[in-house]
Amino acid sequence: LRSALLLVQILECDDVILLDGGQDLGKMLVFPQETNTAHVRLTPSRQNLGAVTVCMRYFSDLTRPFTFFGLATPSYNNDFHIFKMPARDEINVDVRNIVLNFKGQDYQLNRWQSVCGTWDAASGLVQLWVDGKPSSMKFSTESNISGPMIIVLGQDQDSYGGSFDSGRSFVGMISDVHMWDYVLPPHHINNYRRKFTFPPGNVLNWNLIEFQIVGKVLIQEEQHL
Ligand SMILES: *[C@@H]1O[C@H](CO)[C@@H](O)[C@H](O)[C@H]1NC(C)=O
Numbered sequence: 001l002r003s004a005l006l007l008v009q010i011l012e013c014d015d016v017i018l019l020d021g022g023q024d025l026g027k028m029l030v031f032p033q034e035t036n037t038a039h040v041r042l043t044p045s046r047q048n049l050g051a052v053t054v055c056m057r058y059f060s061d062l063t064r065p066f067t068f069f070g071l072a073t074p075s076y077n078n079d080f081h082i083f084k085m086p087a088r089d090e091i092n093v094d095v096r097n098i099v100l101n102f103k104g105q106d107y108q109l110n111r112w113q114s115v116c117g118t119w120d121a122a123s124g125l126v127q128l129w130v131d132g133k134p135s136s137m138k139f140s141t142e143s144n145i146s147g148p149m150i151i152v153l154g155q156d157q158d159s160y161g162g163s164f165d166s167g168r169s170f171v172g173m174i175s176d177v178h179m180w181d182y183v184l185p186p187h188h189i190n191n192y193r194r195k196f197t198f199p200p201g202n203v204l205n206w207n208l209i210e211f212q213i214v215g216k217v218l219i220q221e222e223q224h225l
Contacts, residue, residue, distance in 0.1 A: 028175035030218040036166040038215030039154035049145040053184040055116040060172030061109045067156040073147035093117045095140045102135040114193045118183045132193040179204035
């Protein structure tokens with residue numbers, strides 16, 4: 001309770017927040033309003049990536065498009081971008097602004113789900129996993145993600161760190177955001193989904209994550225249902 005109070009105090013200063021602990025902290029981010037301002041900026045531990053895996057959990061009742069995860073560099077606003085399309089069963093994964101559309105995705109309202117996206121410059125292949133269900137592998141790009149990265153949750157970066165649109169904002173809850181600089185093997189993606197053991201992200205680690213809150217985004221205890 002004390003650390004929760006401390007977090008709230010820090011939060012009001014709009015400062016950098018470090019959630020640090022050796023284990024699952026049981027915290028989630030709540031995005032309670034549709035705005036074109038409220039967002040969270042995550043600070044990655046490294047630059048120049050030849051591969052990426054991003055995994056996160058979300059809970060929402062949005063039926064319009066929104067951004068799950070957006071990584072921008074000065075040259076590419078969608079350098080690694082997971083995006084919910086208007087169609088209920090379609091999710092896009094963009095790398096270096098190259099759009100890939102994945103159909104038959106089991107996006108559901110009012111249920112905690114996990115989403116993971118992987119990409120690797122060696123093969124150029126992208127794959128999406130929703131609740132542990134894989135997509136087809138599709139070719140995107142063999143070019144590294146390079147340049148200073150801005151990672152945003154809650155808003156869609158139409159330009160580097162900005163040009164937000166409320167019609168693409170996220171409303172709901174997000175938790176367990178991890179990012180790796182390699183393609184996480186399927187058994188670890190499955191373990192992530194089931195909350196079993198997996199190697200925490202080495203670019204973003206939810207249990208030891210540095211982030212900055214702008215506007216009305218709240219940290220709450222995770223609800224284990
Ligand atoms: C791409 O990224 C990998 C992994 O970080 C690195 O080893 C390689 O040198 C990079 N390639 C270029 C052209 O920057």
